[in-house]
Amino acid sequence: xxxxxxxxxxxxxxxxxxxxxxxxxxxxxxxxxxxxxxxxxxxxxxxxxxxxxxxxxxxxxxxxxxxxxxxxxxxxxxxxxxxxxxxxxxxxxxxxxxxxxxxxxxxxxxxxxxxxxxxxxxxxxxxxxxxxxxxxxxxxxxxxxxxxxxxxxxxxxxxxxxxxxxxxxxxxxxxxxxxxxxxxxxxxxxxxxxxxxxxxxxxxxxxxxxxxxxxxxxxxxxxxxxxxxxxxxxxxxxxxxxxxxxxxxxxxxxxxxxxxxxxxxxxxxxxxxxxxxxxxxxxxxxxxxxxxxxxxxxxxxxxxxxxxxxxxxxxxxxxxxxxxxxxxxxxxxxx
Numbered sequence: 001x002x003x004x005x006x007x008x009x010x011x012x013x014x015x016x017x018x019x020x021x022x023x024x025x026x027x028x029x030x031x032x033x034x035x036x037x038x039x040x041x042x043x044x045x046x047x048x049x050x051x052x053x054x055x056x057x058x059x060x061x062x063x064x065x066x067x068x069x070x071x072x073x074x075x076x077x078x079x080x081x082x083x084x085x086x087x088x089x090x091x092x093x094x095x096x097x098x099x100x101x102x103x104x105x106x107x108x109x110x111x112x113x114x115x116x117x118x119x120x121x122x123x124x125x126x127x128x129x130x131x132x133x134x135x136x137x138x139x140x141x142x143x144x145x146x147x148x149x150x151x152x153x154x155x156x157x158x159x160x161x162x163x164x165x166x167x168x169x170x171x172x173x174x175x176x177x178x179x180x181x182x183x184x185x186x187x188x189x190x191x192x193x194x195x196x197x198x199x200x201x202x203x204x205x206x207x208x209x210x211x212x213x214x215x216x217x218x219x220x221x222x223x224x225x226x227x228x229x230x231x232x233x234x235x236x237x238x239x240x241x242x243x244x245x246x247x248x249x250x251x252x253x254x255x256x257x258x259x260x261x262x263x264x265x266x267x268x269x270x271x272x273x274x275x276x277x278x279x280x281x282x283x284x285x286x287x288x289x290x291x292x293x294x295x296x297x298x299x300x301x302x303x304x305x306x307x308x309x310x311x312x313x314x315x316x317x318x319x320x321x322x323x324x325x326x327x328x329x330x331x332x333x334x335x
Contacts, residue, residue, distance in 0.1 A: 001062060001065060001066075001076060001079050001080065001083070002079065002083065004061075004062070004065055005058060005061075005062060005083050008054075008058055008061045008062075009051075009054055009055060009058055009087075012050075012054045012057075013047055013050055013051050013054045014047070016046065016050035016053070016054065017043055017044075017046030017047040017049075017050055018043070018046070019046075020042070020043075020045075020046035020049065020050065021038070021039065021042045021043045021046050023196070024039070024042050025038070025039060025042070026187075026192060026196045027187045027192070027193075027196075029189060029192045029196075030121055030189045030192070044102065045099075045102070045103075048095060048098065048099035048102060049099075049213065051091075051092075051095045052092045052095055052096065052213065052216055053209055053212065053213060055087040055088075055091055055092055055095075056087070056088075056092075056212070056237070056265070057261075058083075058084070058087060059080075059084045059087070059237050059238065059240065059261065060240070060257055060258060060261045062080050062083065062084065063080070063240065063241055063244045063257045064254060064257065066080060066241070066244055067244045067245070067250060067253050067254065067257070068250070077241065077319075080241060081238065081241075084234075084237075084238055085234075085238070088231060088234040089231070089234075092216070092220075093220065093227075096216075096217060096220050096221075100221075121145075121148065121189075122145045122146055122147050122148045122154075122156075123145070123146075124144070124145065124191060125142055125143070125144050126142070126143050126144075126145070126189070126190045126191055127141075127142055127190055127194075141158055141159060141160045142158065142159045143156060143157075143158045143175075144156045144157045144158070153177055153178065154175075154178045155174075155175065155176040155177070155178070156174070156175060156178075157172070157173075157174055157175075158172070158173055158174070158175055159171075159172050160172075160173070208266075208269075211269050211273065212265055212269060215230075215268070215269060215272045215273070216230070219272075222296075225295055226295065226296065229295040229296075229297060229298075229300065229301050230300075232300070232301045232304035232305055232308070233264065233265070233268050233300070233304050235304060235305065235308040236264045236303075236304040236305075236307040236308050236311075237261060237264055237265075238308070239307065239308045239309075239310075239311035239312045239315065240257055240260045240261050240264070240311060241311075241315055242311040242312055242313075242314050242315015242316070242318065242319070243256040243257060243260055243311065243314075243315065243318075244256075244257055244315075245318055245319060246318060260311070264304070264307060267303065268300055268303075268304070271297055271299055271300045271303065272297060272300060280299075281297070281299050284298070284299035284302070285297065285298055285299050288302060
């Protein structure tokens with residue numbers, strides 16, 4: 001299982017870092033210009049960003065392995081506990097510490113400056129959305145840059161489909177000396193954004209992973225007590241091993257492992273952020289304010305510990321029964 005664990009962590013971390021790098025490089029592309037060169041700083045940053053997420057998810061992959069390779073021995077389960085515990089208590093803190101040191105040398109200012117050096121190409125129609133009066137969607141206008149200077153000052157023609165410009169709906173007007181600040185948008189060129197931007201499903205998944213990553217980092221750098229409180233989620237995720245033999249059907253077991261793992265992370269994310277669970281979180285935190293150990297989110301600690309106890313007890317009972325079944329099958333095969 002150790003080789004399987006290493007292979008999963010290394011492979012998925014490198015794949016995620018590569019996808020992250022390609023996506024970020026695409027955000028720098030400009031229509032009519034050549035491709036951008038590979039950025040090793042982005043790739044290394046991607047490794048640091050996704051390594052903790054992959055390590056957290058590695059628990060589920062190891063459970064898939066245990067589910068696939070059933071055994072009457074307790075050794076595989078012990079190895080799983082050691083590897084997953086090592087991920088949370090050693091590898092993730094190591095990654096976050098190294099990431100902080102790396103970020104001190106390669107700040108996000110480099111990425112900001114790289115976008116400032118990008119010059120949009122002329123001769124293309126581009127859809128732009130101007131925000132007005134708090135309108136988050138923005139009002140559409142089409143801009144045609146007849147010329148763009150090296151400092152991204154453009155001259156051209158615009159068609160307004162809204163009222164943001166103040167010239168009336170459907171108005172056609174020329175502009176000159178328009179400063180184009182590309183650093184304010186994720187993509188440098190709207191034409192590239194239309195073809196590369198993530199769809200809603202992928203964007204939701206990425207936002208979920210980003211939120212988990214942000215909460216993880218905040219807990220780690222908030223101090224020892226905050227980090228230990230957050231580590232109770234590791235116990236809850238560790239106890240998901242208790243449902244790996246919940247059914248004789250492997251597909252049901254796979255769904256159960258995935259469901260409980262995702263549910264634990266989602267509930268923790270909701271507790272640690274402003275969400276629909278705020279009334280419950282505030283009530284429980286106030287109720288638990290008298291506990292001896294002071295932490296910002298005692299409700300999260302309580303939820304994780306209760307989840308750990310329930311799934312562990314249920315898992316031990318089911319695991320003993322499953323091992324008896326496996327042992328009986330092995331005896332029958334020997335006969």
